[in-house]
Amino acid sequence: MLKTIACFKWVIDDADIRIDAGTRKLVLDRAGYKISAYDRNAIEEAVLLQEKHGGTVCAVTVAPSSAKACLKDALSRGPDNACYINDPSFADLAPAQTVSILAAGIKAGIEFDLIICGEGSGDLYTQQVGPALAETLGIPCITYVNKLTYSESDRRITAERKLEDGIEVVSAALPALVTILPDINTPRIPTLKQVLGAAKKPALNVTLDSLGPAGDPCLKTVGIQAAVMDRKKIRFAADAEGIRAAVGALLKEVAIA
Amino acid sequence: MDFNLTEEHKLIRANVREFCEKFVDPIAEQTDAEPKFPMETVKKLAEQDLLGIPYPTEYGGAGSDYLSYIIVIEELSRACATTGFTLEVHSSLASFPLFKFGTEEQKKKYLVPLCKGEMLGAFALTEPGAGTDAGAASTVAVKDGDHYVLNGSKIFISNAPVAGVIIAFALTDKSKGTKGLSAFIVPQGTPGLIIGKHLNKMGIRGSLTSEVLFKDCRVPAENLLGQENQGFKIAMMTLDGGRIGIAAQALGIAQAALDESIHYSKERVQFGKPIAALQAIQWMIANMATEIEASRFLTYKAAWNYDQGLPYSKEAAMAKLFASETAARQTNRAVQVHGGIGFIKGHKVERLYRDAKITEIYEGTSEVMRMVISGSVLR
Numbered sequence: 001m002l003k004t005i006a007c008f009k010w011v012i013d014d015a016d017i018r019i020d021a022g023t024r025k026l027v028l029d030r031a032g033y034k035i036s037a038y039d040r041n042a043i044e045e046a047v048l049l050q051e052k053h054g055g056t057v058c059a060v061t062v063a064p065s066s067a068k069a070c071l072k073d074a075l076s077r078g079p080d081n082a083c084y085i086n087d088p089s090f091a092d093l094a095p096a097q098t099v100s101i102l103a104a105g106i107k108a109g110i111e112f113d114l115i116i117c118g119e120g121s122g123d124l125y126t127q128q129v130g131p132a133l134a135e136t137l138g139i140p141c142i143t144y145v146n147k148l149t150y151s152e153s154d155r156r157i158t159a160e161r162k163l164e165d166g167i168e169v170v171s172a173a174l175p176a177l178v179t180i181l182p183d184i185n186t187p188r189i190p191t192l193k194q195v196l197g198a199a200k201k202p203a204l205n206v207t208l209d210s211l212g213p214a215g216d217p218c219l220k221t222v223g224i225q226a227a228v229m230d231r232k233k234i235r236f237a238a239d240a241e242g243i244r245a246a247v248g249a250l251l252k253e254v255a256i257a
Numbered sequence: 258m259d260f261n262l263t264e265e266h267k268l269i270r271a272n273v274r275e276f277c278e279k280f281v282d283p284i285a286e287q288t289d290a291e292p293k294f295p296m297e298t299v300k301k302l303a304e305q306d307l308l309g310i311p312y313p314t315e316y317g318g319a320g321s322d323y324l325s326y327i328i329v330i331e332e333l334s335r336a337c338a339t340t341g342f343t344l345e346v347h348s349s350l351a352s353f354p355l356f357k358f359g360t361e362e363q364k365k366k367y368l369v370p371l372c373k374g375e376m377l378g379a380f381a382l383t384e385p386g387a388g389t390d391a392g393a394a395s396t397v398a399v400k401d402g403d404h405y406v407l408n409g410s411k412i413f414i415s416n417a418p419v420a421g422v423i424i425a426f427a428l429t430d431k432s433k434g435t436k437g438l439s440a441f442i443v444p445q446g447t448p449g450l451i452i453g454k455h456l457n458k459m460g461i462r463g464s465l466t467s468e469v470l471f472k473d474c475r476v477p478a479e480n481l482l483g484q485e486n487q488g489f490k491i492a493m494m495t496l497d498g499g500r501i502g503i504a505a506q507a508l509g510i511a512q513a514a515l516d517e518s519i520h521y522s523k524e525r526v527q528f529g530k531p532i533a534a535l536q537a538i539q540w541m542i543a544n545m546a547t548e549i550e551a552s553r554f555l556t557y558k559a560a561w562n563y564d565q566g567l568p569y570s571k572e573a574a575m576a577k578l579f580a581s582e583t584a585a586r587q588t589n590r591a592v593q594v595h596g597g598i599g600f601i602k603g604h605k606v607e608r609l610y611r612d613a614k615i616t617e618i619y620e621g622t623s624e625v626m627r628m629v630i631s632g633s634v635l636r
Contacts, residue, residue, distance in 0.1 A: 034271070069264045076268060189275050192306035192319040195268045 002055035002150060005106065005115045006046040006079060007133075008039035010063045010070035011123040019226040026224055035073055038118025041180055044187040045148060046116050047078035053150055056080050058110055062101045064090045075198035076190035082201070083110055087208035094217035095128035102129070103136040104211040109204075114157065115177040119144065130179035140172045146181045262328075269321075270328050276305060277336035285337035288463035289608050294419060295340050295463055302340075303374020308347060312356055316364055317372035323498075323563040327505040327556060334509025335516075338612035339463035341509055345502035346415045346464075347371065350620075351378020354424050354440060354495045358483035367422050367442055376421025381411040381443075381469045382492050389625055391426075391492060392435035396471060398427035403478045405429075405441060407449070407471035413619070418452050418465045421445050424495075425469070426488045438488030442480040449474030460611035497570045498563065499620045504556040504576035507584035507616040511552060514584075514591035514609050515545045521595055532594075541594055545587045552580035571633040578626035581616035588613040 016031035035043070046057040059079040061070055065086045075082055085105040093101070106112065115137075117130035127143075134141030147160035154173075161168040162181055190198075208214065236246035250256045262270070280301055288295050302308055310326040312318025319325075326348065334341030355368040371378050387393040396409025407427050417423060423443045430437030443450055453468030483491050519542060522533035532538045559572035588610040592599035599606045617623045 032267075069267070072264050073268055189272050189279070189305065190268070191304070192269065192272075192310060192321060192325070193314075195265055195272065196319065196321055198268075199265070 002049060002053050002152075003111050003113045004046040004049060004055065004057050005110060005112045006039070006043040006057060006059050007102065007115065007117045007129070008043060008059055008061050008070070008074055009036040009118075009121045009123075010034075010061060010067045011036045011121060014122065024225040024228060026226060033067065033069070034122075035070065035077075036118060036122035038120060038122070038180065038182055040077065040118075040187040041182050041184055042116040042118045043074060043077045043079060044185045045180055046114075048185060049114075049148070049150055050078075053152055055113075058083055058112070060102065060105065060110065061085065062090055062093065062098050062105070064088060071203045072195070072198040075201045075203070076194045077187065078190075078194070080201065082203040083206060084203055085206040085211070089208070089214075092221060093214070094219040095124070095126045095132065096218050097214045097216075098129050099132040099136055101208075101211060101214045102133055105206050106137065108206065108211065113155070113174040114150075115139075115175075116148075117177065117179045119179045119181050127179070130177060134177035137175075137177070140176045141179070142170055142172060142176065143179045144181060145178045146184045148178060148180070148184065262324075265321075266325060266328060269325050270332060272305075273307075273329050273332040276301070277332060281333065281336040281340055285340075286603060286605075286608070288337055288339050289612075290462075290602070292339075292462035294465050295337070295343070296419070298337075298340055299343065299374070299377065302344065307344065308374035309352060309368075309372025310348065312348075312352060312368065312372050316356065317369040319372075322560075323501070324557060324560040327501060327560040330502050330505040331509040331512070331556075334506040335513045336509075337463070338506060338510050338609075339461045341506045342461050342464050343377075343416060345499065345506060346380065347378050349499035349502045350380030350495055351416075351420070351422065351424055353498050354380075354482060354491050355442070357494065358440070358487070358491050359442075362479070363442060363482065367444075370421065376445075377416050377419050379414055379416040379420035379423045379469075380495065381414045381417070381423050381425040383411060383413050385410065385412050389622060391438070391489065394426065394428055394438060396425075396427040397431060398429050398439060398441065398476075400429070400478070401475070404475045405478060405481065407441065407443070407474040407476060409471050410453070411469040411471075413456065413466055414469045415464055415466045417467045417469050418455065423450070423469065424482065425471070426492055427471070429485050429488075433486065435489040437486055438492070439485050440482040440488040440491045441476050442482055443471075443474065443476055444480075447474055447476060458615070460608075460613070460615050462611075496620050497573050500573040500577040500626070501556060501559045501563065501569070503616055503620050504552070504559065504573070504580040507577070507580040507613065508549065508552050508556050510609050510613050510616070511545070511549045511580070511584040511587040514587045514606060514613075515542070515549055517606050517609070518542060518545065518591045518594040538594060541590045545590055548583045549587065552576070552583045555579050571630055574621070574626040574629040574633075577616075577621065578623055578630065581613075582623060584613040584616050 013032045013034045018027040050057050057079040059074040060083040062085045065088045071082050120127040131141050142159045144161045145159040146162040149158045158171045236242045306319040309318035310321050311323045314320040330341045352371045370376050398405040398407050425441050425443045428437045429439040449472045451470040453470050456466045522538050523531050525532045555576040559576040562569035562572050591606040
């Protein structure tokens with residue numbers, strides 16, 4: 001029986017982010033939240049493995065206490081249960097803090113053979129939580145996975161890693177952790193009955209008091225501003241001479257090579 | 258008082274929005290232009306449990322509430338008014354009377370496959386000589402042993418060519434007008450049931466709307482829905498709920514018109530700046546957004562009344578009246594914001610403009626809505 005944990009993060013829906021034109025600050029007062037895109041793939045992959053091999057799927061998140069709505073969203077996507085590790089202070093955690101909280105929560109009472117994480121989160125995309133969690137739990141980690149299979153006979157997983165220079169196929173004995181890329185699957189849209197059934201599934205509420213301190217952040221966010229792309233608006237004549245001059249100027253600036 | 262949607266309602270909206278982005282938006286233009294009935298979408302809606310949203314699970318429904326259903330129609334119509342309307346006819350006009358007035362056997366035989374999406378439903382009340390004046394119907398049903406024999410013709414019957422079952426109305430007592438009307442469950446394939454001419458519509462062109470003819474159409478007596486001569490009450494109760502659905506359809510069309518107008522006015526540059534920087538455009542957008550918000554509150558309130566078991570006839574009429582007239586106004590404004598390009602085939606606002614008009618007409622015209630509302634408040 002395969003016991004899988006799918007980790008997910010509840011992030012601001014980037015479609016709702018507005019930019020204040022004067023200060024370049026992000027205007028978030030009307031922003032909604034959603035499950036980080038790659039984490040939806042993580043949940044889907046866990047559910048696909050369960051459909052093929054049986055076992056259980058637990059969706060785990062570390063989130064502020066105001067994020068309870070994430071549970072129904074996650075559970076409507078197929079997991080049997082969820083673990084909601086929350087505290088009002090968990091709003092802007094550094095990756096190392098998330099890892100220590102997540103590891104403590106998992107150690108405290110979630111049995112697992114396999115942990116699936118998205119390669120990176122939709123907001124910060126640090127790609128640190130998956131590998132650091134594996135390290136903290138002392139289990140092997142396979143990153144950049146775009147295909148995953150499980151062999152019941154020898155209880156091993158085989159993964160295809162999509163790297164810049166090719167595909168690497170690796171195998172690991174369980175327990176293990178994988179971080180996955182979005183092309184591994186297409187998450188299904190939950191059906192209406194799944195949405196309505198999510199409220200009936202068990203969700204374990206784990207608070208910071210039961211886990212101990214999360215540690216100090218080694219990162220500090222001092223400000224967030226929207227990136228602005230200023231166009232140079234260079235005009236040039238559309239004849240051969242004009243184009244040659246424009247390309248020559250760009251080459252000189254090493255803007256193109 | 259709480260204006261928040263529940264977590265479930267928010268998830269349902271987000272999921273349907275994703276469904277539309279994947280499966281409805283990409284074919285909406287083709288659905289209108291060819292025109293082509295979106296049968297593949299209907300099958301996918303069934304897979305998502307969306308063909309029997311407010312009906313209990315024991316009848317194949319999703320066991321959700323009316324507000325969920327309304328949100329789904331709103332979102333579908335925002336992408337494609339034909340698709341939203343197809344669901345509305347199926348769920349409100351065909352499934353509701355079966356759910357409310359059907360015997361246990363009738364529900365098992367017809368409501369269950371309707372809710373599961375194994376077949377679509379249609380509703381045949383309107384006749385060439387009996388639109389708003391339903392009592393002027395000339396289709397008759399004469400009892401003959403253990404059958405009724407139906408004769409007459411119906412017009413503007415949506416979903417009829419693809420429906421597995423039609424809820425049809427006919428006079429069982431000609432002398433009594435509306436009080437002599439009865440409702441019948443007529444399965445497709447019943448001898449004497451003829452799907453007539455397909456009607457070439459101005460809007461919601463992908464929806465299949467046709468004449469329905471009964472020529473010595475023998476319907477088993479067990480297919481009488483409710484009691485004999487109870488048909489007018491069944492039709493009016495069905496249309497009361499349906500009107501909330503049409504309000505939601507109009508709301509979705511209007512919202513799409515606003516979305517398109519916001520997007521276009523930020524992109525379109527005239528006089529060296531986006532036209533959204535011009536007060537003339539800003540005021541149009543402000544009016545659109547405000548009237549749409551008011552439509553939404555009226556529509557959701559009517560659905561909420563339904564869910565609470567409160568009277569909703571007046572609320573449904575107000576929602577339909579305001580939302581449909583809002584849709585007509587906002588799609589007009591949206592074309593105006595777009596200028597010439599909005600008048601060109603293939604542009605979404607051109608389609609929205611045509612799709613909006615029918616919401617002021619079907620399932621009770623704006624004039625009938627004013628009759629219902631005034632009848633209620635002047636009582």
